[in-house]
Amino acid sequence: MEKKDINEVEKQMNLANDGLSDKEKTLFSDARPQVVPPVHKIFENFRNWARAQSLWMLAFGTGCGAIELRPLMTSRYDMSRYGIAPRPSPRQSSVFIIGGYASLKTIKRIVRSYEQMQGPKFVIALGSCTINGGMYYDSYYTINRIDHYIPVDIYVTGCMPRPESLLAGFNKLKERIRAGRADGMNKYAENFDWYKKNQKRIIKDWNMPDYNW
Amino acid sequence: MKEISKSKYKNYVADRSKYPLLKDGKPEFDLNSHMFTKIWQGPQHPGVTGNMSLELVINGDEVIDCKTHVGYLHRAFEKLMERRKFMQCFPIVCRICVPEPDTNEYCFSAGIEELAGIDIPEKAKWIRTLNLEMSRVASFLMWIGGQAGSLGMGIIGQWTVTMRDFWLDLFEEMSGGRIYHMYMIPGGVRKDLPEGFELRVKKVIKQTRELLVDIEKSFLNNAITKSRLQGLGFIPPEMVEEYGIVGPTARASGKPFDVRQNNPYLVYDQLVMKMITSDVGDAYARTLVRFAETILSIDLIEQIMHKMPKTGKIQAKIPNVLNWKIPAGQTYIKAESTRGEHGFYIITDGSKYPRRIFVRGASYTHAISVLEKLAVNISISDTAALMVSLHTCPPEIER
Amino acid sequence: MSLKDVLSPFKVWERAARKPWTVKNPIDERKGSANYRGFHKNDLEKCIGCGTCEDICQNLAIDLVPVENVETNMGDSGLRPMIDYGRCCWCALCVDVCPTGSLNMSNEYNWIEEEAEGFRFIPGADKKSWDDSDKGYHQSDDIQLIDPARIVMEELEAEERKSTFVEMVKGYSKEKALLEAERCLECGICVARCPAHMDIPEYIKAIREDDIELAVKILYETNPFSASCGRICTHSCEEVCALAHNGEPIAIRWLKRYIMDQVTPDQIKEIITNNIQVNNKKIAIIGAGPGGLSAAYYLRLLGYEISVYESKTKGGGMLRYGIPEYRLPYDQLDKDIDYIASLGVQINYGKEIGKDLSFDELYGNFDAIYFSIGLEKPTSLRCVGEDLDSVVAGVDFLRDITDGKRPDIGNDVVVIGGGNVAMDVARTSIRLGANVTVLYRRRIEDMPADLEEITEAQEENVIFNPQSLQTKIEKAKSGRLLLQWNNMKMVEDPEGDRPKPIPIEGDLESKEFDTIFSAIGQKADLSFISEKYEEKMKFKWGKAVTNQFGQTDIPKVFAGGDVKNWTADAVSAIADGHSAAKGIDEFLQKR
Amino acid sequence: MDIWTKIFYAVISVVIATIYGLALGGVVRKIYARVHGRYGPPVWQPFIDIIKTHAKRVAVSHGIMFYLGPVFRFAGGLGTYLFIPVIFGSAVFANFSMAGDLLLVMYFIFFGQLGMALGAGEGGHPYSPLGIARGLSQMTTFEVPFALSVIALAIQYHTLNITAIVAAQQGSILNWTLFTNPFAVVAAMISMLGMNMHSPFSIVLAPQEIPIGPPIEMNSSFLATLQTNRGLFVAAKLILFMNLYFGGATNLVVMIVKTFLIYMFSVFVGAAFPRFRPEQAMRFFLKWPTIIGIISIIFVAYL
Amino acid sequence: MEDFLNRLKQKVEIREQIKQRDDLYFITIKKEQTELVLRYIKDNEKFKHLSFMQAVDYLDDSKFMLIYMLYSFSRKVSLGVSVFIDRKEAIMTSMHNIWPHLWQYQREIKEMYGIDFPSSPRVNEDFILESWDNMPPMRRDFDTLKYSEETYYQRPGRKTNDPKEYMRKKLYNDFVKTPKLRDDK
Known part of the structure; x- marks a missing residue:
């Protein structure tokens, strides 16, 4: 009786990684994401302050929004003044900017990149397309709302949002981080099954590990 | 340019004997042999222009095989346009190419006007030309930054993108939008130029010219730039027509293909311009050609500002856009974008909706067939530079 | 590669000495340009809730929703656009197409939310910081997405029609009808105003699609007198037409007439088959x-x-x-x-x-x-001599004409009254060859007759003698009638009603006429x-x-x-x- | 001196050097930003970055070596630093300088890279081995002129003790190696360009081709260790160069000014050029700097 | 240009010929003669540049139109060569030997319209779409809105009113129900 319970717990804890071949299964972890609670309040406040002051964003132009990231990165707007810097590797980034619509092919990469980012991680969704489909609401190949696939912290509307809006979005995100409200990573872990269900519903050829830690 | 002897290219024609057999011009490789590594560049990759990916098979640093994967930005524009009224397509088309939306706007509007039999007023033509040339400058500026950035010289990118931003300010003033201008509406343009616009254009032109001098000195006349780009991605003239190569890329290989001069549209026949070509055909030649094109576009803007009629109507009469039906017909409208021939093929069937609109972007062949061919046997360090030197723009490939 | 190529790149350092390009505080310093397509604002007073913005929006970003403090009335659906910024693409087609010009854009562009649900709002009703900004994209006269001008209806020339009872309006040809039908925005505000609530947008749509059968069916659903109404309806629907706000309304009446002109009575019977139990x-x-x-x-x-x-x-x-x-x-x-x-x-x-x-x-x-x-019973003129022989009631005169009689009315006639009957009488008299004067208490613009009737009457040389109140009719020596009237002046009504006519004391005029028609009411x-x-x-x-x-x-x-x-x-x-x-x-x- | 005092002093010195190195990084970013035409991040940004990276809640590891990689790298930086006398004549900043420390330091410069290579290779990302291959091969080539230059120095000063080399340069500015053996300095400074991984020799970390190369999989505390090391290691290298070629420093201010100027040299070059391909870089190092290095040996040995 | 078309007419059957502009002509040819015509006008008539190749769906006629847009740099004229193929048996000869970059258009058309080009390189690989399991999306009988609504989540809470119906409800809801003479669609 006791043994069976453990099995069930394990089953729930571990992911099947059904999309992978047997050979690949050994290469990837089958662990689920875990909720990591914040540490003691004073420490956490300090850490949150540091997190807000040093935002490394993933250099992944998922849609047209990437075009306004360039002015923001360069001299006219100079986002480095605010501690924001682009970072090419998802492992080291903490902000994911969804630059507008995400096509079916891209959402797969978005999910993968998002999962590879180390928590705490934040998502800024740019443009109408991420909120309710935007002008591609009837397209067969773009998703309509990004918050069904990954947790989103900040929405910036516009088509495209100007660099200034984006900057304002970053400011809002900083406020949110400092207030300790930006815990998309834990939200993702808590509702993991729901997110996974939504993702798998649209990504028909799921040939990657269930969770890319 | 001419001092580069052809013998230099021999360095980049690899010794094939150490690699496996070629089949259909592509090597067959066995990944389990530990001789080859497969790596993906993109879509999450800073070196790839836009959102596309390269599947590279490498041996050491040398690329053995390259496959381009596109479709990450597929939004099904052509499908969406089939279920939108003619005027409703107008906000959509500019999204097809993000860095240079105006060419799309022009092609679409001109196609609709041709099929509906509308003649646009003279002033609208001049404003459209101005808009197109401004967008060329903006797009080229961004491209120079990309080319320098792909070689690791971020400074140029910082400068040019900033300068582009000053051009975007002009666009904003003119059309009310920074990136997506939505300015060339079927029938004309949406607003007249604001007051004092000419002065502000002149100011930005002055700044840009100064910056281009700086860039020429620091980037083009740079020993390392030359050593990286010369001989890279050599396109022989014979290849140009076979592969459908157009625009500056074709011109850098000595083929004078420029839609603006071969089949003048709008008011290009009233402007003085010369064909910029080079007979070298490598990435550095393309860089030089595009750089000269930037200056040419600025010259053209000055000419346009000088010759443009000061007053006049800016829109022809069009029917109620909600019920606009266009008689059945088909047409192909093309224009010269920064990447080359950009065209809209439009078929109407007499209803309120277009039957089919196809968008032909120059990157379609450049980024797939041509890139896949040129990328073989170069160093993996050069893939980004090669891709940028072909000036690919993914959204216009997959649309 | 030369030494120059090694040294010349160091030029980049020149830039370090110059002032940076960076804007110190972009969010505050850089407002959108005067022409920027930012967030929407709507003038609720001006807006009529016609939904044209909803129709043009290719993103389905606009919903029409009821708004507090906005009442539904005949010319106003009481709905106002609600914009979903999860859909909008800021193309401003809605601004360009707005028939009343109420919808505009400000130059604000910053809107950040932590929850995605917050991006829906009703411009004008939901107070926003940009409501009062006068910058931003506005509708301009330079471009027209909807045609404000009506297709001109061909009519007989004034000289020609003065001598004939042939119908003066020629009716639309097919091309013209299609063009006119194309102007319709299909908002449907006119339907409420039409007393019979005819489904106007639908039959105009049927014209556009050249489906006359369907159009006839639609007409007969609410109006079995379409052929007549297509000619003489008072077309109050056209008053509330969305296009009337910045241009000429759709010629709804003429389009109805166009439909009925296309079918013969036999065809109507074929089209509308009724199974009567x-x-x-x-x-x-x-x-x-x-x-x-x-x-x-x-x-x-x-x-x-x-x-x-x-x-x-x-x-x-x-x-x-x-x-x-x-x-x-x-x-x-x-x-x-x-x-x-x-x-x-x-x-x-x-x-x-x-x-x-x-x-x-x-x-x-x-x-x-x-x-x-x-x-049919004329109201009294309430002046001396109204029961004289040649003082004729307008309705009686018209009835006689219909019955085929051509009464002798003489050369000079006067019509007293300003309604449609007065106009009909006056213009019929013109066609009988008389010189006609119209006598009316108030000003011409106060006349209850349709404006086009008045203008057409003027074209046909009917003389208008407004602000005159008949006071006396008597037999003149020549055997004709002498009409005396008192000139009036208009006095502003203290209660804000329309101005009232007051006789100017002693300012009397008189003239001889052969016939006097009374047409002041029935x-x-x-x-x-x-x-x-x-x-x-x-x-x-x-x-x-x-x-x-x-x-x-x-x-x-x-x-x-x-x-x-x-x-x-x-x-x-x-x-x-x-x-x-x-x-x-x-x-x-x-x- | 008591060994414990020495250790205590070394700890102080390491902390100061790390802070200095990181701050230098911040300053250099500001300078780059000026060339870009912008203001750039605050000078203390590198510190916040390190705190932030440490504050990550999850750290993905790919195995034991993955842990050891950053540790080796840090050990390399630490080792390099600990055997370099920072300030001539200062007890606190003398570190563990001893006879033959120059060889040890050169070994440690190499050691950190190798350790990093092991750890990064464990990450499993295909870009890591590519970056490692490039990094190690490039390092081998820039080590050649540097080694030649150091040999020239050893011949010139008849010692392998850095303190002794510094001591030999005291007295007059003309005693600096810069003036006594300019060829060795040129060769060493060129190889420093490669060592600092600024353009044109930054292909190892080139984000455009192999996104930041070897440390691509490094995250959280691993990355923080690497970042800390970057501060320390840069400081160590600069101090080494200052000691070997520019007469060392007798106090902190001189040290800061000199190392800053040395660093500025690579910044000055780095801003103006794009980067070489790996094989171009290797060809370059094995050509001019090596020749100059050999000349420098000939110069000191026979002239 | 007219000379050229006359020359071509002597060789093959031209079903339709349209002059759209001075620099744009369209001709329609028989499916069997496509390769012949394309080779001939490329090699002998200098229409060397292929701007694009695309398909158009004529659902009502149960046909696909394939169009090859050629351009001659010496004549400075574009020529659209169109071919009609049957919609049910959507197979076309691959022309990738004539232009080396034509295979990618054929690959796209295969994916978007389901027209097969046997022997065209990589024609069966995914091109733009990935893991697509529905009918080729560019076919006119594919309803993209319906697909999108069924597959992707719409944000709830939107409701609109038709002014006509709303005014009826508000102002004259008690007005007579009209006899319905129209057929319901």
Whole structure:
């Protein structure tokens, strides 16, 4: 009786990684994401302050929004003044900017990149397309709302949002981080099954590990 | 340019004997042999222009095989346009190419006007030309930054993108939008130029010219730039027509293909311009050609500002856009974008909706067939530079 | 590669000494340009909720929703656009297309939310910081996405039409009708304003798609007198047309006429096939005018046996006897009446209730009675000498013309009054070769007649003599009539009503005329109703008081049309007939 | 001196050097930003970055070596630093300088890279081995002119003790190696360009081709260790160069000015050029700097 | 240009010929003669540049139109060569031997319209779409809105009103129901 319970717990804890071949299964972890609670309040406040002051964003132009990231990165707007810097590797980034619509092919990469980012991680969704489909609401190949696939912290509307809006979005995100409200990573872990269900519903050829830690 | 002897290219024609057999011009490789590594560049990759990916098979640093994967930005524009009224397509088309939306706007509007039999007023033509040339400058500026950035010289990118931003300010003033201008509406343009616009254009032109001098000195006349780009991605003239190569890329290989001069549209026949070509055909030649094109576009803007009629109507009469039906017909409208021939093929069937609109972007062949061919046997360090030197723009490939 | 190539790149350091390009505080310092397409704002007062913005929006970003403090009325749907910024692409087509110009854009562009649900708002109603900004993208006159100008209707030239009773409006050709139909925005605000609530956008759409059959069907759903209405309707629908706010309204009336011009009576019978389930209940209808016959039409469709009693020899009522032929040719009226008669409606011409047949008899023999009689009794001029011989009531004159008589009215005639009847009389007199003067108490712009009637009359050289009150008519020595009038001045009404005419003391003028027409108003002749019923029915200012379905206080008796309505136009009478048909049906079903 | 005092002093010195190195990084970013035409991040940004990276809640590891990689790298930086006398004549900043420390330091410069290579290779990302291959091969080539230059120095000063080399340069500015053996300095400064991984020799970390190369999989505390090391290691290298070629420093201010100027040299070059391909870089190092290095040996040995 | 078309007419059957502009002509040819015509006008008539190749769906006629847009740099004229193929048997000869970059258009058309080009390189690989399991999306009988609504989540809470119906409800809801003479669509 006791043994069976453990099995069930394990089953729930571990992911099947059904999309992978047997050979690949050994290469990837089958662990689920875990909720990591914040540490003691004073420490956490300090850490949150540091997190807000040093935002490394993933250099992944998922849609047209990437075009306004360039002015923001360069001299006219100079986002480095605010501690924001682009970072090419998802492992080291903490902000994911969804630059507008995400096509079916891209959402797969978005999910993968998002999962590879180390928590705490934040998502800024740019443009109408991420909120309710935007002008591609009837397209067969773009998703309509990004918050069904990954947790989103900040929405910036516009088509495209100007660099200034984006900057304002970053400011809002900083406020949110400092207030300790930006815990998309834990939200993702808590509702993991729901997110996974939504993702798998649209990504028909799921040939990657269930969770890319 | 001419001092580069052809013998230099021999360095980049690899010794094939150490690699496996070629089949259909592509090597067959066995990944389990530990001789080859497969790596993906993109879509999450800073070196790839836009959102596309390269599947590279490498041996050491040398690329053995390259496959381009596109479709990450597929939004099904052509499908969406089939279920939108003619005027409703107008906000959509500019999204097809993000860095240079105006060419799309022009092609679409001109196609609709041709099929509906509308003649646009003279002033609208001049404003459209101005808009197109401004967008060329903006797009080229961004491209120079990309080319320098792909070689690791971020400074140029910082400068040019900033300068582009000053051009975007002009666009904003003119059309009310920074990136997506939505300015060339079927029938004309949406607003007249604001007051004092000419002065502000002149100011930005002055700044840009100064910056281009700086860039020429620091980037083009740079020993390392030359050593990286010369001989890279050599396109022989014979290849140009076979592969459908157009625009500056074709011109850098000595083929004078420029839609603006071969089949003048709008008011290009009233402007003085010369064909910029080079007979070298490598990435550095393309860089030089595009750089000269930037200056040419600025010259053209000055000419346009000088010759443009000061007053006049800016829109022809069009029917109620909600019920606009266009008689059945088909047409192909093309224009010269920064990447080359950009065209809209439009078929109407007499209803309120277009039957089919196809968008032909120059990157379609450049980024797939041509890139896949040129990328073989170069160093993996050069893939980004090669891709940028072909000036690919993914959204216009997959649309 | 040369030494120069190694040294020249160090030029980049020159930049380090210059001032950076960076904007210190972009969010505050960089507002959108004066022309920027930022967030929407809407002038709720100006907006009429027509939904054109919703139609043009290719993103389906706009919903029309009811808004507090905005009432629905005839020209305003009471709905206002709500914009979903999860859809919008800031193309500003909605701004360019807005027929009233109420929707505009500010130059604000910063909107950040932590929850995605917050991006929906009603511009104007939900207060936003940018509501008062005057910068941003506005509608301009430079471009037109909807054509504000109506397709010109061809008419006979004034000189030509002065001498003939041939219809003066030529009607749209197919191309022109299609072009005019193309202008329609399909908002549907006109439907509410039309007394008969005809489905105007739908039949205009049918024209656009060149589906005349469908169009005829739509017309007959609400109006069996479309051929006539297409010519003489007062077209109040055009007043509320969304396009009327910044241009000319759609020519709804002419388009209706265009539909009916395309079909012959036989074709109508083919198009509208009705399967009438006859029942054995009988209904009497008094008056074969538009009201009576439309009630007959709808009741017949419900299967009742209809007997229509008409005192004159032909049907059509005031359409025939009040409106001259050049405005409504009799064959068009016959077309409508014939179709109704062909359904099995029995029309008894020349039967006058109260004379040939008593009201009591009708009351006894029929299950229900509907009366819809015209206003034929002229009101008095209230001046000395109005009962002289050559002082003729306008309605009587028009009736005579319809009956084919050409009375001798002499060379100089005067028409007293400013309504449509006055105009008809004046213009008919012109066609008989007389010089016509119109005498009216107030100013020309105060005239109750349709504006186009007045302008057309002016084109036909009718002389207008406004601000004159007739005071005396007497026989002149020449045997003609001498009309004396008092010039008036307009005085502002302290209560804010329209200005009132006041006689200028002693400012009298007079002139000789051959005939004087009185056309200052008419009322219904109710003498046919026997006294015992008249007492039970209520009348107020000479108009029957009924419930909304035309039922009078006597349950079996229904009334409608001019005898009930203050508007007293054909389409209201038709609408009354329609609703009375429903009332009668319900009344008889219940019993 | 008591060994414990020495250790205590070394700890202080390491902390100061790390802070200095990181701050230098911040300053250099500001300078780059100026060339870009912008203001750039605050000078203390590198510190916040390190705190932030440490504050990550999850740290993905790919195995034991993955842990050891950053540790080796840090050990390399630490080792390099600990055997370099920072300030001539200062007890606190003398570190563990001893006879033959120059060889040890050169070994440690190499050691950190190798350790990093092991750890990064464990990450499993295909870009890591590519970056490692490039990094190690490039390092081998820039070590050649540097080694030649150091040999020249050893011949010139007849010692392998850095303190002794510094001591030999005291007295007059003309005693600096810069003036006594300019060829060795040129060769060493060129190889420093490669060592600092600024353009044109930054292909190892080139984000455009192999996104930041070897440390691509490094995250959280691993990355923080690497970042800390970057501060320390840069400081160590600069101090080494200052000691070997520019007469060392007798106090903190001189040290800061000199190392800053040395660093500025690579910044000055780095801003103006794009980067070489790996094989171009290797060809370059094995060509001119090596020749100059050999000349420098000939110069000191026979002239 | 007219000379050229006359020359071509002598060789093959031209079903339709349209002059759209001075620099744009369209001709329609028989499916069997496509390769012949394309080779001939490329090699002998200098229409060397292929701007694009695309398909158009004529659902009502149960046909696909394939169009090859050629351009001659010496004549400075574009020529659209169109071919009609049957919609049910959507197979076309691959022309990738004539232009080396034509295979990618054929690959796209295969994916978007389901027209097969046997022997065209990589024609069966995914091109733009990935893991697509529905009918080829560019076919006119594919309803993209329906697909999108069924597959992707719409944000709830949107409701709109038709002014006509809303005014009816508010102002004259008690007005008579009209006899329905129209057929419901």
